[in-house]
Amino acid sequence: xxxxxxxxxxxxxxxxxxxxxxxxxxxxxxxxxxxxxxxxxxxxxxxxxxxxxxxxxxxxxxxxxxxxxxxxxxxxxxxxxxxxxxxxxxxxxxxxxxxxxxxxxxxxxxxxxxxxxxxxxxxxxxxxxxxxxxxxxxxxxxxxxxxxxxxxxxxxxxxxxxxxxxxxxxxxxxxxxxxxxxxxxxxxxxxxxxxxxxxxxxxxxxxxxxxxxxxxxxxxxxxxxxxxxxxxxxxxxxxxxxxxxxxxxxxxxxxxxxxxxxxxxxxxxxxxxxxxxxxxxxxxxxxxxxxxxxxxxxxxxxxxxxxxxxxxxxxxxxxxxxxxxxxxxxxxxxxxxxxxxxxxxxxxxxxxxxxxxxxxxxxxxxxx
Numbered sequence: 247x248x249x250x251x252x253x254x255x256x257x258x259x260x261x262x263x264x265x266x267x268x269x270x271x272x273x274x275x276x277x278x279x280x281x282x283x284x285x286x287x288x289x290x291x292x293x294x295x296x297x298x299x300x301x302x303x304x305x306x307x308x309x310x311x312x313x314x315x316x317x318x319x320x321x322x323x324x325x326x327x328x329x330x331x332x333x334x335x336x337x338x339x340x341x342x343x344x345x346x347x348x349x350x351x352x353x354x355x356x357x358x359x360x361x362x363x364x365x366x367x368x369x370x371x372x373x374x375x376x377x378x379x380x381x382x383x384x385x386x387x388x389x390x391x392x393x394x395x396x397x398x399x400x401x402x403x404x405x406x407x408x409x410x411x412x413x414x415x416x417x418x419x420x421x422x423x424x425x426x427x428x429x430x431x432x433x434x435x436x437x438x439x440x441x442x443x444x445x446x447x448x449x450x451x452x453x454x455x456x457x458x459x460x461x462x463x464x465x466x467x468x469x470x471x472x473x474x475x476x477x478x479x480x481x482x483x484x485x486x487x488x489x490x491x492x493x494x495x496x497x498x499x500x501x502x503x504x505x506x507x508x509x510x511x512x513x514x515x516x517x518x519x520x521x522x523x524x525x526x527x528x529x530x531x532x533x534x535x536x537x538x539x540x541x542x543x544x545x546x547x548x549x550x551x552x553x554x555x556x557x558x559x560x561x562x563x564x565x566x567x568x569x570x571x572x573x574x575x576x577x578x579x580x581x582x583x584x585x586x587x588x589x590x591x592x593x594x595x596x597x598x599x600x601x602x603x604x605x606x607x608x609x610x611x612x613x614x
Contacts, residue, residue: 319383325416328382328423331392332414338399340411342424347374357381359421362429365410371429372410376421391423398425401464405457407477407486430484435473439535446481447535447602452595454483458528459588462521471527472509473534507550508541512580515551522582525591529577533560536570536602565604573600 319327332339347363352373358381361374381387398409413424435450442450454476461468468475470487477484511526513519530541541560542550557580562571573594579585586594594600 321379321416321422324379324382325414325422328388328391328414331388332395332412335395335399335412338395338409338411340413340426342413342415345372345374345413345424345426357387363426365426370410373407373427373429375425375427377423377425379420379422382422395425397466398427401461401466403457403460403485405453405483405485407484427486430477430479430486433478435476435478435483435531435535436540438478439473439538442481442535444602444607448600449481450478450483451532451535451602452592454485454528454531455588455591455595457483457485458524459592462524462588467519467521468524468527470506470509471524471531472506473531474506476531507547507554508543510551510554511578511582512555512557513582515555520582521587522585525577525585525588526579526582528588528591529574529585530560532570532574532577533562536566537563565606567601567603567605569594569598569600570602573598 344367345363345365347361350361352360352362356378358378359376361376363372363374364370365372377391382391395412402408407430408428410426410428412426414422415424416422439447458468458471468485475485475487477486509527509530511519511523514523534540537560539560542553545553559575559578562574573586573591576584576586577591
């Protein structure tokens with residue numbers, strides 16, 4: 247970079263800013279570079295690539311990140327670190343003074359609180375995710391935050407929650423970072439499924455496949471696809487929560503303490519997985535939409551992980567439509583390579599006219 251600076255000055259570019267190495271940016275860019283290498287060289291079509299070298303490189307990076315504990319950093323230093331880390335997206339930074347929010351949180355998690363609020367400039371109702379400061383005192387968490395914001399500002403789909411912007415402040419609230427998105431009424435697919443008819447279930451299932459096809463085309467794995475992360479608005483799904491999302495390559499270093507066990511693919515427990523984990527989760531969602539039962543409901547996490555790893559899946563009743571049953575079985579296959587892509591799922595749903603109409607109600611529904 248120093249040589250680039252010198253060359254630019256020789257060319258009379260006097261206002262070239264001195265390059266300052268940003269460790270967090272380099273790590274983030276490194277992850278993006280890893281993904282590019284994987285897509286270009288690590289594939290079934292190019293088996294000659296030495297995958298072990300890639301994995302060793304990834305292992306070293308992961309160990310390095312885990313060692314970077316910010317610890318008892320001062321609030322002022324944490325603020326400047328976060329501001330610097332998110333400087334690439336400063337055009338999406340918003341003054342939090344333009345927002346007010348309700349006293350009680352809609353959702354209280356370990357990492358953040360979510361409040362319903364209003365953007366006073368426009369009158370728009372918004373959801374404000376306030377990240378807890380303690381969560382930010384770890385380099386890996388900061389990188390995850392930057393990754394989440396990167397996805398929010400670069401992806402856009404009609405069945406995804408719209409991102410408005412973020413705010414970073416050194417105020418005394420203990421919530422330095424806000425992520426602000428459009429507000430969607432608190433009605434998840436978990437609840438909404440009980441009031442949806444067969445045609446609405448089929449439409450929503452198809453639309454979920456569409457938004458997931460879009461994400462995978464952008465090389466993004468959601469990693470926590472489940473009914474609780476799908477809101478229903480005007481009878482259509484809105485996908486939310488990209489806190490666990492990653493590009494396909496970065497996912498193989500993640501621990502199994504991510505996502506939700508009831509919808510988690512078996513390979514996740516081995517810490518090696520790709521986009522097909524979302525297909526597995528989608529298959530579980532299809533089963534839940536048909537049966538109205540949460541997969542592995544009432545079982546402890548250890549029991550669920552053991553059953554999933556040993557090939558045990560939820561059971562079908564005799565009236566489950568053949569097309570839907572076959573799609574679900576393909577989607578939750580123990581072999582990730584045997585699962586269809588979302589593009590193939592969409593094609594199958596159209597070609598085979600897959601729906602949620604039970605066999606014993608087909609004639610009745612058609613007559614109605």
